[in-house]
Amino acid sequence: MELLAFGKTGWGDELFYATLMTIAVSITAMLVGFFFALIFTPLKLSKYKTLNLVGNFYTTVIRGVPELLVIYLFFFGGSGAIMYVASIFGYYEYIEINAFVTGSMAIGIISGAYSTEVFRGAIQSIDKGQFEAAKVLGINKFGQFYKIILPQMLRLAIPNLSNVWQITLKDTSLISVTGLVEIMRQSYIAAGSTRDPLFFYSFAAVLYLLLTYVSMKLINKLEVKYSRGY
């Protein structure tokens, strides 16, 4: 227990901040994922074959390649890519992106591929009559989507999105390889300096279990909220 004390003697506060970092990265990655889903879901549902192809390419490649490989691509290739873009605009200095941005981008892109599939499935399972009825009532495209389709879609999407959240949360452990101090990295450091890996990695497992447990409880509440009337 002394090992978990707060302050200079123990690892309690370090692990606490690391947990916050894990939560922060997961939420950022999830939002980045939603952003990607917002772009690629319409592409996958589009009438045009070429756009379909682009959407399918994204989801197939990301879901077929290990997360760790994607993270290595971002970790080693991230600043190179940014510098290349910057050089087009005439900026030639060295740019370093911090681990938080690299990590949440990499995990976000992975999470986005799963979210895209979830949203696609949810939209496709909405009755066609709903789209037509909205059109007949003369509601504009914006209103059609936000007032008619989205609320119905969310009800169907939330159970699957909670799975995506779980995947995203667990994937954040992989960005410890880039040196971002989240739960896994902090446990690695603590295990190294105290020579007690069994305790610290088990504690990390408990922290992750706690995070998944609490988030499941919260998501269940959301689920109840969005399925009112059913």
Place this chain on the structure above:
Amino acid sequence: MDFDLMITSFPKLLGATVVTLKLLSASLFFGLFLGLLFAILRLNKNIFINKFAYGYSYIFRGTPLLVQIFIIYFGLGQIEYLRTTFLWVILKEPYWCAIIAFTLNTGAYTSEILRSAFQTIKPGIIEAGKSLGISNKIIFYKIQIPIAIRQSLPAYGNEIILMMKGTSLASTVTLMDLTGVAKYIISTTFKPIEVFIVAGGIYLFMTFIIHNVIKYLEKKYSFQQ
């Protein structure tokens, strides 16, 4: 784009794919038995056995695979007693530690898949077996298990693909699998995109094969023939 690097790294990566496939097939093989065992325990009416099986699958599905590997590889070695037993022969090898972690992980997911498959079997089928005078044991082996396997094929196919991606974590415990070698080449040449294309291509190819084999099996064992 450095095409020469892509060509020269291809055989190296292909060699590493063998390690990936070995890890995958070993953990799937053991994981299937473990999953079946825990699925049966989950369906047991005894509340303690039931809760134990649920706890196992909850813990392994709720924590990242990376933590599980680290606990087994770095953590278990710390227990002095273990070092004196014959288990140490296995646990000191990163290869076996990875396989144990993957097996436990895929076993948890497989048990959930099989459990839901068992639960969706219509009671009428089991009753029909009973009324024909078939013993419970034979009903289980000859009726329930084949139906459950057929039911769980699509979900299990996904699990195989997830596990294939999971084997990439073996590179964190010094094993040179496909991802491990890819990382090594990237960090020595600083050409991440080229290596990613080749290694990612190999992974995608394996995904493609697994996907199609499962699809073929689904069709072969579908009810309407």
